[in-house]
Amino acid sequence: MKKWKVxxxxxxxxxRIAHMPGWKKxxxxxxxxxxxxxxxVAGAVAKEFGxxxxxxxYRKMLEIKEIxxxxxxxPNAVHAPAAIASFEAGKHVICEKPLAITPGEVEDMIAASKKAGKMLMCAQNHRFRPEARILKKIIEKGECGEIYYARAYALRRRLLPPAPTFIKKELSGGGPCLDIGVHILDLVYWLMGNPKVKSVSGVALTKLAKREDIHGDWGEWDRKAYNVEDFAAGYIKFANGASMTLECSFLLNMKESEIFAGQLFGTEAGISLPWGVPPEIYTEKNRTFMIKQLVGLPQIPTHHEEIRAFVEALDKKKPSPxxxxxxxxxxxILDGIYRSSRSGKEVQFK
Incomplete structure (x- = not known):
């Protein structure tokens, strides 16, 4: 078996916390x-992991042929140029979410990947949660019928990450949409079967993050430098007739500290997929409403699992996971929310 150099x-x-230990396993x-x-920082990580x-x-590093x-x-703004440079150097790429800031950047990354004949994968680790994999199989078997509507929530009350890489648009490309919204959106969208996007309407607002009288449970941030949204919501229509709503925030006046959940509604059954709580399936049989709960599932480090799947795909010459x-x-979708918020109009996709 080939020994892959990373x-x-x-x-x-x-x-350091999620990816390195996954590769080391x-x-x-x-x-x-x-x-x-x-x-x-590079030196400390190198010392810790040998x-x-x-x-x-990174351009100097890409000159190492053995990699x-x-x-x-x-940071998000680096994803596209770094990936394209990596492909030009003949490397496979796994990239943290979001894959890039704009659709155009993603298209350029895909083109570079194909030209180089190398794999490209976005590290959407929530797809690798055991409960998500089981629910995907249930949906694909048709047990939920036609999935015609879904909700995706990534809402935080006072959990704003204060580092510049999260609050400066020139580094992050956006706020909660591109940090946590992308996670739950990708998960729910994948469970829906990845339908083509038809249109998006939405808002991306900064309502609390500039205020000095608003605190953050993760520490203080530079109010003057903050130039991304702190809340966003969108309504998405798909080419197959299905639709979805997305809500995400860093700061929101709500009871819960955090809500990270998805809901899917089908003609035969509905699904609730919250974070940290067993998923449930809702259906009716013989004119009796039933609730099924998925319990006893193994707990695995999802970042490690996505890395394992990436390497397995390379070993077995399979498509990107x-x-x-x-x-x-x-x-x-996320770019559509930003564009719709700026224009006040629905954004159409071909």
Missing amino acids: GFIGAGGIA LENVEVIAVSDIREE IPHIFTD DIIDICA VPPEQSLEVIK
Whole structure:
């Protein structure tokens, strides 16, 4: 079996806490290089995980011919240029969500991937939750009938990440839409069967984040530098006639500290998929309403599982476990919400 050599672009929290341990668990993988513009951060991660090469310029790292795979954990604005440069250097790419900031960037990444003959995958780890995999099979078997409507929520009361990479548009591309909304949107959209997007209408607002009298449970942030939304909502229509609503926030005046959940409604059954609580299926048999609960499911580190699936696909020459064409539709939706909010009109897609 081939021994895959991996290089990291970005060595922040998600790389150190979630991705690095996932690669280290695999016997046929070796992380040999890490790049971060903060040399001290790259050095600390290299020391912790025994990585021999550190860089502050990922382009220099890409010159290492032995590297087969690049894992991108850099700020959102870096995703597209770093991925395209990686493909030009002949590397496979797994990239943290969102795959890119705009649909055009994703299209460029897909084109570069195909030209290089290399795999591209967005690290949408929620698809790899055991309960999500089971629900996907249930839906594909037709047990829910036609899924015609869904809701997706990623709402936080006072959980605004204060780092510049989350609050400055030039780094993040957006606020909760591109940070947490993309997670629940991708999960629910995938469960719906990845229908083509027909139209999007929505709002992206900054109502609380600029106020000095609003606190954050994760610490203070630079109010003057904050230039992304703190709340967004969208209504999405799909080409197959189905529709979905999406709501996401960093700051919202609500009871719960956080709500991360999806609901799907079909002609034969409905599904509730909350975070941290067993999913439920709702249906009617013999004129009697029934509630089924999925219990006893294993708890696995989903970031580790997505990395394992990525390597397995390379080993077995299978397609990307998260096809980038599906990620393109997700980014179309989020970009549509931003465009609709600016124009006040519904955004149509061909």
